[in-house]
Amino acid sequence: MSFSPLIRQLIDSLRILPGVGQKTAQRMALQMLERDRSGALRLAQALTQAMEGVGHCKQCRSLSEDEVCQLCLDPRRDDSLMCVVEGPMDVYAVEQTGYRGRYFVLKGHLSPLDGLGPEAIGIPELLARIKQGGFSEVILATNPTVEGEATAHYIAQLLANKGLIASRIAHGMPLGGELELVDGGTLAHALAGRRPIGL
Amino acid sequence: MSFSPLIRQLIDSLRILPGVGQKTAQRMALQMLERDRSGALRLAQALTQAMEGVGHCKQCRSLSEDEVCQLCLDPRRDDSLMCVVEGPMDVYAVEQTGYRGRYFVLKGHLSPLDGLGPEAIGIPELLARIKQGGFSEVILATNPTVEGEATAHYIAQLLANKGLIASRIAHGMPLGGELELVDGGTLAHALAGRRPIGL
Ligand SMILES: [Zn+2]
Ligand SMILES: [Zn+2]
Numbered sequence A, B: 001m002s003f004s005p006l007i008r009q010l011i012d013s014l015r016i017l018p019g020v021g022q023k024t025a026q027r028m029a030l031q032m033l034e035r036d037r038s039g040a041l042r043l044a045q046a047l048t049q050a051m052e053g054v055g056h057c058k059q060c061r062s063l064s065e066d067e068v069c070q071l072c073l074d075p076r077r078d079d080s081l082m083c084v085v086e087g088p089m090d091v092y093a094v095e096q097t098g099y100r101g102r103y104f105v106l107k108g109h110l111s112p113l114d115g116l117g118p119e120a121i122g123i124p125e126l127l128a129r130i131k132q133g134g135f136s137e138v139i140l141a142t143n144p145t146v147e148g149e150a151t152a153h154y155i156a157q158l159l160a161n162k163g164l165i166a167s168r169i170a171h172g173m174p175l176g177g178e179l180e181l182v183d184g185g186t187l188a189h190a191l192a193g194r195r196p197i198g199l
Helices: A005-014 A022-035 A037-053 A088-095 A123-132 A146-161 A184-192 B005-014 B022-035 B037-053 B088-095 B123-132 B146-161 B184-192
Strands: A081-085 A102-105 A137-140 A166-168 B081-085 B102-105 B137-140 B166-168
Touching: A005 A022, A005 B037, A022 A037, A022 B037, A022 B088, A037 B005, A037 B022, A037 B037, A081 A088, A081 A123, A088 A102, A088 A184, A088 B022, A102 A123, A123 A146, A137 A146, A146 A166, B005 B022, B022 B037, B081 B088, B081 B123, B088 B102, B088 B184, B102 B123, B123 B146, B137 B146, B146 B166
Parallel strands: A081 A102, A081 A137, A137 A166, B081 B102, B081 B137, B137 B166
Antiparallel strands: none
8 A cells, every 4th residue: 555645755754864764764654643743743843943053163164053163162172182084973973082172074085086175075174274273283083994094194294294293093993984883992992092194 | 072952952852763762863863964954854844744734534543634544435445344453553564465445443452551441442433433334344453462352352242242243363473562563474364364253
């Protein structure tokens, strides 16, 4: 049998959620309709408010409802350390290791085949931010993938030209993995084992 | 670190979805914010439209956007067979077995300890519907749980008093299970093996 149009539309829309296939989406839709309509309406409102109200911090470019995020505003954090990641989700992952320096969030990694060069991923803004702050070390925490490594090396080269120390998180995590998927202990290990990039 | 208020609200709201814990909700929220805001806004709209637009068929009480649902309106279905289930989700499960009769959807099962008697779960409406149609058999497809069995027996007794045949789906499915969770083959088996209730 086929679902009615509004139920079908809801099932299709739920499939944008990571890890949600057709069967799970059906179950979610019917369960909300039958057991928790007020919760579903609250979810609809929370989605709208978050999508419209959450932007990016103008300083570190992580997700933020304010022009400058709480991490950038916090005066207790270490102003000599900067950690560069590929996306906002990585900030939450690195925070869980106990890191307490500053951040800069790239828009992904360099990907020449897709036409994504330094400008597309925000490297000029990263350099401007580094110039502005008094960082003694820049930790390159892009993903340990081929593209993430290439991006880290590219940035390290630029920083070396300016006499700045760049370090790379250790390969405590599996190659080809994604920062946001790794457990906190492994990531903490990788952070602690960071070393200068040999060019 | 703590998430900003709008992101936290979104994460909390996502947890109403079946099978979604804190970690999964975080991942869903951040991924939508970062990668698919338009999809998330479409989901919000689909949720609102479905919760406001989908009601219950006045004849079989399954989920429906129209006063009388497509299943009840379909002239090709077998008017001599009625299948009674505990909830709208069970209709979709039974449909997948190839059953092509009519339905009646109870509001769950009898639960005297929770104060849920025959009126609370819609048994008077079921009897009115049966009186109206010319059913030769009423298949009781409540869940194979203690409460579902008790509900089936209660209805069978009422129908026997009226000289109507009630049958119970076979126990091809695991006891204590839920209709909506079982695979279609097992449920088809259970439907095919139905037998009259011996009172
Ligand atoms: Zn910031
Ligand atoms: Zn109907």
